Amino acid sequence: MRRNRKVKILATLGPSSSDKDMIARLHQAGADCFRINMSHTNHEKLRYYVSTIREVEAEAGRPIGILADLQGPKLRVGTFANGPVFLEIGSKFAFHRDKVDGDVTGVTLPHPEIIDALEPGHRLLIDDGRLRLRIVENDRKVAVAEVEVGGKISDRKGVSLPDTILTSGALTEKDRADLTAALDADVDWIALSFVQQPEDLMEVHEIVDGKCGVMAKIEKPQAVKRFNEILELSDAIMVARGDLGVELPLEQVPSVQKSITRTTRKAGKPVVVATQMLESMIQSPVPTRAEVSDIANAVFEGADAVMLSAESAAGAYPVEAVQTMSHVAEEVESSEHFHSILAGQRGEPDATPADAISASARQIAETLGIAALVCFTASGATGLRAARERPSTPILALSPNRSMARRLALVWGIHSVVTDDARSLNDLVQRASRISAEEGFAAPGDRIIITAGVPFGSAGVTNLLRIATIGADGKSGI
Numbered sequence: 001m002r003r004n005r006k007v008k009i010l011a012t013l014g015p016s017s018s019d020k021d022m023i024a025r026l027h028q029a030g031a032d033c034f035r036i037n038m039s040h041t042n043h044e045k046l047r048y049y050v051s052t053i054r055e056v057e058a059e060a061g062r063p064i065g066i067l068a069d070l071q072g073p074k075l076r077v078g079t080f081a082n083g084p085v086f087l088e089i090g091s092k093f094a095f096h097r098d099k100v101d102g103d104v105t106g107v108t109l110p111h112p113e114i115i116d117a118l119e120p121g122h123r124l125l126i127d128d129g130r131l132r133l134r135i136v137e138n139d140r141k142v143a144v145a146e147v148e149v150g151g152k153i154s155d156r157k158g159v160s161l162p163d164t165i166l167t168s169g170a171l172t173e174k175d176r177a178d179l180t181a182a183l184d185a186d187v188d189w190i191a192l193s194f195v196q197q198p199e200d201l202m203e204v205h206e207i208v209d210g211k212c213g214v215m216a217k218i219e220k221p222q223a224v225k226r227f228n229e230i231l232e233l234s235d236a237i238m239v240a241r242g243d244l245g246v247e248l249p250l251e252q253v254p255s256v257q258k259s260i261t262r263t264t265r266k267a268g269k270p271v272v273v274a275t276q277m278l279e280s281m282i283q284s285p286v287p288t289r290a291e292v293s294d295i296a297n298a299v300f301e302g303a304d305a306v307m308l309s310a311e312s313a314a315g316a317y318p319v320e321a322v323q324t325m326s327h328v329a330e331e332v333e334s335s336e337h338f339h340s341i342l343a344g345q346r347g348e349p350d351a352t353p354a355d356a357i358s359a360s361a362r363q364i365a366e367t368l369g370i371a372a373l374v375c376f377t378a379s380g381a382t383g384l385r386a387a388r389e390r391p392s393t394p395i396l397a398l399s400p401n402r403s404m405a406r407r408l409a410l411v412w413g414i415h416s417v418v419t420d421d422a423r424s425l426n427d428l429v430q431r432a433s434r435i436s437a438e439e440g441f442a443a444p445g446d447r448i449i450i451t452a453g454v455p456f457g458s459a460g461v462t463n464l465l466r467i468a469t470i471g472a473d474g475k476s477g478i
Helices: 020-029 043-060 112-117 173-184 199-208 221-225 227-232 241-247 250-266 289-300 318-333 338-345 353-368 381-388 402-410 425-438
Strands: 008-012 033-037 065-069 085-087 092-096 106-108 123-126 131-138 142-149 151-153 189-192 213-218 236-240 271-274 305-308 372-376 395-399 414-418 447-452 464-469
Touching: 008 318, 008 402, 020 043, 020 318, 033 043, 043 065, 043 173, 065 173, 065 402, 173 189, 173 199, 189 199, 199 213, 213 221, 213 227, 221 227, 221 241, 227 250, 236 241, 236 250, 241 250, 241 271, 250 271, 250 289, 289 305, 289 318, 289 338, 305 318, 353 372, 353 381, 353 447, 353 464, 372 381, 372 425, 381 395, 381 414, 381 447, 395 402, 395 425, 402 414, 425 447, 425 464
Parallel strands: 008 033, 008 305, 033 065, 065 189, 092 106, 189 213, 213 236, 236 271, 271 305, 372 395, 372 447, 395 414
Antiparallel strands: 085 151, 092 142, 123 131, 131 142, 447 464
16 A cells, blocks of 8 residues: 555544544555554553554555554642632632632642742643633742633633643653553554653653654643753654643744744654644534645645544544545645755755765655665664655665554655565665565666665664666566
8 A cells, every 4th residue: 555645644543433444444544653542541442452453554564653642741720619610800819739629719739749830920721721820929838820811710620831840740650551551562652741841751761762762742832942952852743732722822833833843854853743633524524724724734844744633533524534634635745836845944964974875865866767765774764864855756664673664654755664674785676676666666667776774784874875777577676
């Protein structure tokens, strides 16, 4: 199964897409990877999803990536003794460390780490930003705030803290248990929610220990401010625009998305654009024009993947949502402007042999009209370098590592195939030529470019570039 687009589609599983038939239909419609949201998934259901996806993968004959998205800390107010209350603008409202019966004067905030961290001037956003309060004093027992945007507040409404850094970190006890279960189930990616600082990623890396890729979700203003440091410790990035749009002024989100996408691309790491891309298709079989433009903008920016959340997890039209996203991406990528826009955003290669070879391979391929750029990659590094160049030439990544082939299913333009590593230069040419023809990338007489690391089997090394021609039999190369 060969896609007619470079950008990948990440579809979330849920009540609308939990059986094997539907997962297979979503994959057939265009889903390259599947997201399992641990906020709504227990460990038994996690194992079911993974085993079912692997069955679909075996039948399709294509590596499929799986992302387990950790819930992260859920911060909520306590309860109100007599039901919801209405907060007037300019009134004072207290957040108590100890348990109290909530009323119009205050409520329990059952998160001592928040009370410890709040300072005068810090904002609290309640109920997805519908209410906004600002701290005026805090004695570490009671934090008193002034209401800036009023409204109704009721039991267990969520709290966002755009100005406050919590020392408790991004991993909760539930996240640690979910992370262990996800690693045991052999997922390919872990997404860490509510990252605030690079230190939040360190514990995850210690637990993961290279078993899968670690993706940092950027959904906090604090993460935006320290993005370069967070990027350095991440294997991939997700622009999680839902919470980001609550804690940042909405008009800033598009420019933040653009900045994060371009910076992550230049670093040669995958970047996913997520949240509300086809929100109307939860209930409608067709999207709005604005949603189509939103997807198109992410594709024009060269994002590695675009994501569906509730659209595929709980919507009435999960298959149609995937098909719509795929069709929009295909149309954008066929535009005469697409590759010129990507070329204009392309950064200079790093001063290393591997990056120089990858940049040269892209340039030679486009100059000579090469049929495919074939990367032998055990660690994934060669494939990532090829994708960073955003070539117009198709990228075929050959890996002896099935888990790496699955991980690369999330990466822009890469068509992954699991195969044994080359044993010699001749085997390299023959294997690359045969698979290029079998996968529909090249025909007899076509030329391909091959990049690899020598000695063969050396992880993380790209030091060889070879041009080969597909033989008349369509199986050999010279």
